[in-house]
Structures are given as C-alpha cells and as structure tokens.
Amino acid sequence: MQASLSLSLSLPPAAPRSDPAPTVFRPSALRFCGLRREALGLRPLRPAGSTWVFPSPARTPSRKTVAAVSGNGSPSKGFDYDLVIIGAGVGGHGAALHAVEKGLKTAIIEGDIVGGTCVNRGCVPSKALLAVSGRMRELQNEHHLKALGLQVSSPGYDRQGVADHANNLASKIRNNLTNSLKALGVDILTGVGTIAGTQKVKYGKVGFPDTEITAKDIIIATGSVPFVPNGIEVDGKTVFTSDHALKLEWVPEWIAIVGSGYIGLEFSDVYSALGSEVTFVEALDQLMPGFDPEIGKLAQRVLINPRKIDYHTGVFAKKITPAKDGKPVLIELIDAKTKEPKDTLEVDAALIATGRAPFTKGLGLENINIVTQRGFVPVNERMQVIDASGNLIPHLYCIGDANGKMMLAHAASAQGISVVEQIGGRDNVLNHLSIPAACFTHPEISMVGMTEPQAREKAQQEGFEVSVAKTSFKANTKALAENEGEGLAKLIYRPDTGEILGVHILGMHAADLIHEASNAIALGTRVQDIKFAVHAHPTLSEVLDELFKSAKVNTGVSPSSVNEPVTV
C-alpha cells in the first residue's frame, strides 16, 4: 500500500500519456482519486522531488521509546507534534502517511493493535476466508468443472488450516503497516488516547492517561466495533460477531446470520462453501437492503437461491440465547413493524452482523463539549468536529467509522488524506460518491455512486433526466472462457451531460472492475469521453467498456457537454 503510494507520487507529472495529444492533456487529471475538482482547482502540481520524497536524509535518533525514527519534520512552535492521530487503523495509517509526506511531525496513538478492525478483525482476514471459500465452491461445482473438462474428486478442507491462513494474513498485513509507520518515522504511542482539551491529548493505560502531549491538530480515528442489539447474548461460541467468526473456530452445520449487509453476505458465502446451511434474519423487507435493487435481486438469484440458504425478512431478532443445557441456539423473531412474535429459530450458531457501532467512548469528548449522535462524532463535510452548540471545533477532526459518514476502510483513509490536505492549507472536500464499495462474495458485487432509486429521486428534485445502461457478463469473452458468465454491470447516468451517477457490478472480479467507474466519477470524466478509452481484449474490463459504449448521451442538448469526443 505505502509502496504504491510513494511510487505514484514520485513519478514526474509529465506522463507519457500527454505525448500524443498535448493540447487536450489536463494536468488536473493527475489529482488524487476521490478529490473533487473544485476542491483542488487547477493548482499546479508540485515539482517532483521536493517534499514528495519522504525519506529525509538527516535522521536523528528516536526520542520516543516506540518510534524507530523521528525524522518526520519538526513540530510547530509550542507543540509536541503537528498532528496527533488517535487510532492506528487504516484511516489513521493513511492520514499519518500523508502527513509525513507533507512534512508534518506526526504521532499515532494506538490502544489495541496497529491495523485496527480492517486488518485484524475485518476486511483482511475475511478476504483470506473468502479466498478459500471461493476455491472450495469452485471445486465442489461438478457441473462447472465438467464444463471445463476438469475432474476433481472429493475436495475437502482443514478448518484449522483455513483459520491459520486468515490469521497469518492479518499478522502479515499488520506488520507491514507497523513497519511502514516506523520507516516513515511516525511516533507510535501505545495507550488509550483521550482528548484533554483544545490541542491537548493524554494517553496511557486505560483509566490512567498519564502522558499529555500537545498537537497543532488532532484527528480522531478510533473506528468501530460490531454492533450487538439489545436482547442478544453473545457468548463468543455459539452466538458471536464477526470478531469471533473470523477465527473460524468451528463450522456449524446450521448458522443463522442476523443482518444481510456486506458482512452477513460475505460470511454466508464462506459458511455455505464450507458446508454450513445458512438462515438470514433481516429486519428490512428485502435482503441486501443497501444494494441497488436490481443488483440485489440478481444477487439473491445468484448468491442465495441456489445455495443452502433461506431467509426471514421484515423481522427482528428480539432475543438470541446461546446453546446451553443441551438446547440449540434460540432466536426469537418478532415482526419488524407490528412487534408481534413471529417465529422461533433453533440453529447451531448465530452470527450477529447487524452493523458496526462507533468506538468513541472514553475519548473525553465531553471535555470539549461534543455530544455524539448514537456514538458517532458529528463532523462537517471537511471532517471538522462540530460541538454541541453546532460550532466547529478548531484543530479537531474525526475520520472513518467514528464519524459514520461511510464505514469503509478506504473511505477512512481518503478522509484522513483530505484532512491532512486541509491542515496543509489546501482546502479539500472528499466526494463520497466517488468512493467504491465491494462485497467479496463469489461472484463479487461492487458499486460506486448512487443507486438507481437514489439517482431518480435526486433527478426528480433537481429536474434532470436519468438513464440506465446495462451489460451482461454473458457477452464477455474472458468471463465465458472462465465459464463465469453470470453477472451484470449497470450504469446510471445523465443523458443530458453524460455525468456518471453510479455504477453497480455483480460478476467475476467486480471489486477490481469498479475502479474505472469510481475514478471516472472522482475525476469528473463523462460517459462520452470514457467510452473512447481502449480496453485490452479479451479482459473482463470490456464489460465496462461495453457499458460505457451502450450509454446514449444527448450531447447536443446540454451546453456544458462536449460536442466532439475527446481522446484521452
């Protein structure tokens, strides 16, 4: 991660792509993804090699015990640090990296382990499990293998081996993260951080925050923990959250998954591939409520219906009792609307995937008059924290799950980078509609921007038209070569301007394919421009190529649109 970042930044701006058409080359095209055009303006790029290259040749030995190097700039007058970040998850890490790059003297306070939820109890280990489940599913699909001419006899797995893979991956990524911070000279301060006052942070053991430091700016990046609704008794064995499930201590024969969002869906993929039967409990009237309805429907057809999965929708799990005294796990369901008892499920295990709750307790927010909203720290669009009376608190920012704007690791990191930009005096607003999201089921689901209903609602309010284009993986050579033709890509756009409002993909490698769309949204690329971009043949990316090409943009109508297609 850090390697790719430094690499791209040290490239001279005069990229070869400007050669063939120097007149249309816009330097603004080299901005960070996810940053709004107007936020950055046409700011000239810095010359390569100034402060962009971070390893400073002059390094002084560490003053702090934990830090390896403390060469990350000298703090502003009167402060211990330019920037202190509370929480070393992906958000804090991304912010710290960017801060060092900007010459800020930076410290990061971690009370648990570096890497946070994503690396230790979230995205990272779950990807390891999903990598296994994907292969397992493939090996079990006799029909599919036969079509490819393959013969595999009785595939099996070793549960401990699978669990070890997930655990090893997490520790490897954790070490990478820690090392990258140390290599940059970020001070890693161990302990629980508390805000002591304006520009003041205390840290130390829980309840004994004995060391006080001052910082010009502070970022709260404390993340979140699994949310467990009232009435659900988590014992960590038969009733558990994703934290426990990722350790894969056992594979129940029948598991109920409460919540059918990303987490629930991914775990259903894992468990059903490993032989479990799954029952979803969803409070809303349809499964996968966050997805574009059409994608959700297809996902249900591909990921739910043919598998050993059933579901109860429109119900709350009012009470869940772990298995004990020879009884199975009991789940009492009530109607989500009428609250009347509906059913009782008896299963071997229950996974609570009802979302995540911000981890903001003990931060000392009350010291500076902040009232959290259901635990979330209120912030404006620049991640500046808002106090109880609605005023901005200077020098205090909150990023990531703790502010609840978009609970995704890469969103936290992008928010952190945006904050560092502001601290450095460059106003910056992150366009959350350009942040992609992915669900790593088999096949994968990914999305960026608005869903079709959201787009249509906005269109109605603002009086513009919305069009939808769709392509199927069935027509894609590469997908057919893999015998994975199941899938759909959907583009939601404005036919008058060609603005991309949203892209949703379900299909093989959808999570990797979405970035062409998310980059287009981030950079403001229009459909009529991107449709001339060339895609290698035969690749899955041609699904998007075809998608953009099939969009019908009314370029004559809108004055803002370009009449002549611009080669990129």
Next chain:
Amino acid sequence: MAATSSSAAPFLSSSSSLSSPSSARRLLPLPVRRVSPSLRRRIPAVRAKIREIFMPALSSTMTEGKIVSWVKAEGDRLSKGESVVVVESDKADMDVETFYDGILAAIVVPEGETAPVGAPIGLLAESEDEVPLAKAQAQSQSQAQSHFSPPSPPPPPPSDPAPSPAPMAGAKAEAESPRKAVSTPYAKKLAKQHKVDIEKVVGTGPYGRITPADVEAAAGIQPKKPIAPAPTSAPAATPVTPSPAPSAATSPATKASAAPLPPIPGSTVVPFTAMQAAVSRNMVESLSVPTFRVGYPVMTDALDALYEKIKSKGVTMTVLLAKAAAMALAQHPVVNATCKDGKSFSYNSSINIAVAVAIDGGLITPVLQDADKLDIYLLSQRWKELVSKARSKQLSPKEYNSGTFTLSNLGMFGVDRFDAILPPGQGAIMAVGASKPSVVADRDGFFAVKNKMLVNVTADHQIIYGADLAAFLQTFSKIVENPECLTV
C-alpha cells in the same frame, strides 16, 4: 404446444420497449393466454378463469427458452407487474412479469428445463377456487407435452387440493401448530424441489430437526455423497456390515465416474435386488481398505478322519473349519480385530465367524457367534438353524452382520485356491480351497501322498501385518493337523 393451437406471437407485443439494446435482463410482460377449460377438457367449468403462461419469444431468433428460475412458487399470489419467471433465451436472461393478478396455480415446466416458444410453462388461476382445476389441467398438460420436456419429475403426490401454502422458505406459515418441526434451509429447498410434504418428514438431525438427508430419504433418493466433509473428525465412514437392507447409507463414489459403455444389442438389464445392491455396495466400499493376502498349505488327513468319525452327529466340514479358525483366532486377537477409523485397533471381545453362503440369487454371511467357546456339536446345530433361516430369508440383522472374521469355502466345487474380498468392518477373511491328495516331501526327504488344502487369507494391512497373518495361519494349520482339540 401441440395441445394449444393459438399462436404465440400476438401476446408478445411490448418486448421491445426498453432502451438499451444490450441490457442483460429486461422485464417482459408475461405472455398469458386465456384458457377456457371447458373447451379443452370436458370439465364442467363455471367460467373458471385459468390463464396459461407460455414461453415468450424474447428475441427474433429464439425458438425455445430455458427456465432459469421460477421467481414465484406454486400457490404464490401474483400481482400485475411482478416478475414471475426468469427465462434464458439465446441472448440473455430475462425477467418475465405478469399482466394479470392471480395465483400461480401450477408450474408446468420446472426450473432448468426447456420449452419451445409458445408452449405453456405454467398456469395462472384467478382465484383460489380455480387452483385445483388448474392443477388437474397442468397434470394432463405435462403428460401431453412430455415429448419435449423429457424427464419431468413425476406428478406431485396427491396432496390436498386446497391451496395450502407450500412449505415456504419465508416466514409465512407459523403459529399453526404449537411446536412445529424444525427443518434446515436446504431440507426445505429439497422438499420443495422433490415435492415432499415436509410436515410429514420425521427429523433425525440434531435436536430432532429435519435434515436434507431426511427429505431425500422421504423422497426415495439415494443421498449424494457430501461434498464438503467435515474434515477435522476422521473422514472414514463407519464401516457398514453386509446388510440386505434397502436403504443405503453410503453410495459408491467411484462408480459414477466410469463412462457407460455402449449397450450390446440384445442385452437385458436386470436391476439389483436389495441384497444384491447391498453386496455391490459393500464390495465397492471394500476398495478403500488396503488389503494383502497370505496363502498356506494345510494337511487335512487328520481332519478328514475326524470328519468321517463325527459327521453322523450332524457336524459339517464348514463348522469344523469355522471352529478351527475360531480357536486360532483366540490365540491371535489382532486378526479378529477391526480398524474402524484408520487410527486405532478395535479388538473384538467375542469371536464371531461369518460363513459365506450362496443362496438363491444372492450371498449372505450367517454368523456363528462365540465360535471359540461353543462346542462343535452345539455349533453344528446352530449352523443348521442359521442355514435354514438364511434360505427362508429370516435371518435377523444380528445373525448376519455381527461377524468378526469371515470364512468362505469353495472346496466342494473342486476349487484349489481363490482370493476373497475383505468385507467392510472386518479385519480378515479366509478363503478355503478343496483338500486334494498331493505328493509331499517331509522333513527327512520321504515322499508321501497327503490331503493338502490351500487356504488364503485376505487381511486389512492397517492393523494386521504379514507376520501376524503368517503366525495365525501356522496356528490354524497346527489345529487342523491335530484336530482332537476341536471336539473337546
């Protein structure tokens, strides 16, 4: 389609109303045509409103379509505009939606099957009253059209004609009985697929729940080999002893892979009887055991003499050999042991000699229990009973599946030696050939003619090694050559 003469085309008007040409799935109005059942069949219909849902033409080149999935199930209520079925054409999968409100009374073409454009694929009843009528119609239709949808599953068992809600995956039916049986998600799916009334299935899973295996048993399906075996515990299936019971516990995995040979003209196919199926299953299962064989010549002059002496008392050669084997086994318990899990020896407390007996159209192994303890005369009596029970097929399971060692004797046919297959669940099997006069040289170089019998033992090398078997055979040979001990 032959049954219904009306043309399909007029019902497919609005299929081209959507914008993007490459869209993967379009919503299409479900083509239905009004059917007046009184015309089609002589059912005295009172203007029953049943509409046929037929295969739409989703593209100009489409001649037939495959039902990808029925979004709705039989008995579901449909409202106008809802999608009902997903059809795969030569171009794409498309949702097909209904024009009419009603109840999906019957699915004529099930998921995964193909129907020509215009052929009825389901029936839509306007109200619940018409559902039974529609079902009757569907049955006749599915018979009529069986020529293009070959292996359509047998018509549903005569379930109550009232539109009782089929056991749905959703949280539909509840609070009917105070304590309903719990069934797993896959069990429900299978029940629906095989049209099994899940209410009537008896659950054998944990906490008495209905498992997929229970439903498969109720539907009379050989359960498939589990694809993802729980691996932490020992994978080996518990050995199945020879059993003529028809319900199989495991199915041979290797069998299916062999490509079928083209049939030889004039051959007939006779399905296995239950007993033959059990034999087949056990034999295939035996392939998973690493066996080896040790042969041994045994001189039987003394035994033959003894046999002549006591055969008038009802003692047979088989019993004598069984007794001899049992006495040898008493000294070599490992040969009487079993390897159950690939990890340990299971020493059997008693020595039960199973003896292979050919009976009409089959093979069974009545067991002489405690053959080492019972005296030869009691054993002979017991044997007589077992054989007559076996002939009349009245053996109880314990009498044919409790063996710890098997004896198979083909000597009476003049066979001089043969090779037996180790039955699952046992450690060794002895194959006995005929005793024949042979020229033998003794230790001092003197020639003599003696009755020599070749025995050949097949054993599980997981637990029984070559030296074990050799020692056992040596003991056996000594007992046969000095048979006095058999009668005490």
